[in-house]
Amino acid sequence: MKGSIIGFDPDTETGAISADDGQRYDFAAADLVTPVTPKPRDLVEFTPDEGNATAIRVVEPAYEPPSWGSFYFSARGRISRSQYWLRFVVPIFTAVVILRLAAFVHGETRSDSGVFLLLLNLLYLASLWPGTATLVKRIHDRNKSGWLVLLLHIPFALAITVAVVALAEVAAHNIHAGNQWADLGAVLFGAVGIVGIWFFVDFSCMRGTVGANRYGPDPVPRR
Numbered sequence: 001m002k003g004s005i006i007g008f009d010p011d012t013e014t015g016a017i018s019a020d021d022g023q024r025y026d027f028a029a030a031d032l033v034t035p036v037t038p039k040p041r042d043l044v045e046f047t048p049d050e051g052n053a054t055a056i057r058v059v060e061p062a063y064e065p066p067s068w069g070s071f072y073f074s075a076r077g078r079i080s081r082s083q084y085w086l087r088f089v090v091p092i093f094t095a096v097v098i099l100r101l102a103a104f105v106h107g108e109t110r111s112d113s114g115v116f117l118l119l120l121n122l123l124y125l126a127s128l129w130p131g132t133a134t135l136v137k138r139i140h141d142r143n144k145s146g147w148l149v150l151l152l153h154i155p156f157a158l159a160i161t162v163a164v165v166a167l168a169e170v171a172a173h174n175i176h177a178g179n180q181w182a183d184l185g186a187v188l189f190g191a192v193g194i195v196g197i198w199f200f201v202d203f204s205c206m207r208g209t210v211g212a213n214r215y216g217p218d219p220v221p222r223r
Contacts, residue, residue, distance in 0.1 A: 140215035141208030159188035
């Protein structure tokens with residue numbers, strides 16, 4: 001039978017399981033087949049025996065939410081859609097909107113920038129790695145390799161590089177060469193847009209793997 005750990009007291013080495021049949025089963029540490037200390041919400045398989053659980057095997061450890069540092073700077077593990085949106089996308093989007101509005105009210109422009117546009121650019125730079133790390137964990141949640149993020153980053157980096165070259169050619173009055181580089185840049189930005197739509201739908205909107213996958217336990221609590 002399957003169930004989840006309700007709790008475990010390491011002092012008495014006893015605990016309880018809420019089983020899929022709706023019943024509660026008590027157990028002792030000696031009934032554990034796997035040599036681990038069970039934690040609340042660990043998923044287990046066991047043999048029921050008159051209100052007790054025996055031959056208990058942990059089949060999926062409980063998900064442990066990442067710390068602040070791990071969430072923003074580590075590419076390991078999984079995060080859910082709600083974690084991604086509420087802890088990264090919404091805060092960053094809100095900060096960008098506030099800084100842009102402040103810059104507008106303050107009369108700042110690209111040609112005449114001030115403190116708010118400076119802070120906005122610093123925010124963009126500071127969020128580069130956290131944005132990558134959180135996106136990789138969302139890709140992991142979909143049970144796909146985090147290296148897929150390169151399909152978005154490499155064309156974007158190339159597009160920016162080509163755009164800079166095009167502007168340099170135009171500034172040097174090489175209009176024909178500048179237009180050719182600009183056409184290539186447009187193609188690359190188009191590719192970034194297509195990949196970006198895929199990433200948004202797949203990794204921002206879709207539910208991750210139900211249950212554990214090769215990157216860790218399911219971040220969505222088991223109902």
